[in-house]
Amino acid sequence: MAAKSFDLIVIGAGPGGYVAAIRGAQLGLSVAIVEREHLGGICLNWGCIPTKALLRSSEVFHLMQRASEFGLKADNIGYDLEAVVKRSRKVAGQLSGGIGHLMKKNKVSVFMGAATLAGKGKVSVKSKDGEETLTAKNIVLATGARARNLPGLEADGKRVWMYKDALQPPHMPKKLLVIGSGAIGIEFASFYNTLGADTTVVEVMDRILPVEDEEISKFAKKQFEKQGMKIMQKAVVKQLDRADDKVIAHIETGGKVTKHEFDTVISAVGIVGNVEDLGLEDLGVKIDRTHVVTDEYCRTGVEGLYAIGDIAGAPWLAHKASHEGVMVAELIAGQHTHPVKPESIAGCTYCHPQVASVGYTEAKAKELGFDVKVGRFPFIGNGKAIALGEPEGMIKTVFDAKTGELLGAHMVGAEVTELIQGYVVGRQLETTEEDLMNTVFPHPTLSEMMHESVLDAYGRVIHM
Incomplete structure (x- = not known):
């Protein structure tokens, strides 16, 4: 043929x-x-x-x-x-x-x-x-x-799950271990925790959501813990002992291995x-x-x-x-x-609260040799956030002090996965702090916080 x-x-x-x-x-x-x-x-x-x-x-x-x-x-x-x-x-x-x-x-x-x-x-x-x-x-x-399937932590679809199992769960977890706190791990942890699972997240790095700006990671961690999640950082799951109705996880932190019992494990350790x-x-x-x-x-x-x-x-x-x-x-x-x-691609994580970012973190910008100006604005200072009953969150913007270029934007809170696109477009159009300050943001909206965060970087914040 x-x-x-x-x-x-x-x-x-x-x-x-x-x-x-x-x-x-x-x-x-x-x-x-x-x-x-x-x-x-x-x-x-x-x-x-x-x-x-x-x-x-x-x-x-x-x-x-x-x-x-x-x-x-x-x-x-x-x-x-x-x-x-x-x-x-x-x-x-x-x-x-x-x-x-x-x-x-x-x-x-x-x-x-x-x-x-x-x-x-x-x-x-x-x-x-x-x-x-x-x-x-x-x-x-x-x-x-x-x-990625790590040796010894392989999914079996019964008690140890990959994302496909977690999307079609054979049972509702009562005591859940999530290995890995990137977007996939944190989204599943957030979903099952909200539905009432006693959830523990283990992260090998020194903070959860390790690709995000450090302040955002810390803020998100605090919120997750308020919701009852347990978070173990700088921790490694060494082995899983599986039984029909439970899994014993051997978790190493600070050079010491302890055993913890769960009924379900979700592995989200990369791709x-x-x-x-x-x-x-x-x-x-x-x-x-x-x-x-x-x-x-x-x-x-x-x-x-x-x-x-x-x-x-x-x-x-x-x-x-x-x-x-x-x-x-x-x-x-x-x-x-x-x-x-x-660096012009936004990252979005749909946990509760949501996390979104584009460009360089504050640490990365400094590492690249930029002299930076940083602005922040909390959700508690925004009328729409309070009216929505979502006062927990923050927006952070990082500028080049010399040129006014927007180097990065980082957010945690309600609907930030939708808000981030404003900064993405701004970066694409090579906007400066002046353009953003002179833009009129509609009221009452969450987007006003994007304006205020820019104003804060330049000592002109109004509602804080």
Whole structure:
């Protein structure tokens, strides 16, 4: 059978791959996309989207418990975990189906199967119906990543879970251990803790949410502890002794190992790139710690072969993958394009309270040699936050004292994952403190705190 020929083949249909395929098709390229599991990838099916649906349920449950504060009555408050999960799966299913529709609409040929690079410009696709060969001058790798399994801490789906198990729990944890306090670990800890699980988080670094600004990490930790979470920092889980109904965790802190009993463990200790069985080594693609090495334009060094999203390294975020997908499609179509700057990508964590940031932390800015001006503003000084019943939070901004450039913004509190985009746009437009000070922010909104934080950096804060 003759090989099917395209201008562009994309391997992987997550938020990087499917977006690259759509943009390529918009620019007049003939495009094929190969996916071995689900359109939409981990993000839509087992990551960003279903977790947000779960967290929304726990947020509403939390508010129901506070009903009397708002002058409302709610009796016999409870939840049905099965129904919560069912809603989350329905949301994921709706979006995954939408990707299929977008592929059809943009005339992208979809091949469901496992792809291997069979040589330069050649992709072999194995599906349940057999094997076929596709050819293209340009190939984009968007195979994503999977959860890291540490030896001895491997998931079994019963008492020790990975994110997939935590999204479809076989039981409601009573006493939960979460290993790792990055975005995934903290979101699951927040969800189950809000639903009443006695939750402990273990973090190997000296603070939780280690990629965030130190002040934000400390503030978030205080809030989590107020909600009853136990947090162990500079701690390592050495081993797990498993029984049918419990797990004994051996946790080392300060050189001393103690044993703790849990009924459920969630492992969230990072990710590894899906680089296996693709035929990358034979083509001479460089791989560093399970990630494909690329230049700033996502080129692998092998002519016509690109890598985007999680497989191409940090930050491991869906929106970074999508943006790279657009950039690479435009590059292939001969358009002028700009590389994606990691420091202009916002990070969002949907725990309670939410955490969001963009650019450099205060410590990183200083380390890079900047003379900085730092502003802060607390939620307690904002009318809308008080009216919402969400007075716990803060916004922090970091400026270059010499030029007024916004180097970084860091937030913790209600809806900060939506607010952060204001600073993202500001950085993209190369705004200075003067532009931000002269901008009129609507009242009453949470966004006014973004204004006040800038004013505070320059000794002009009004409401504090």
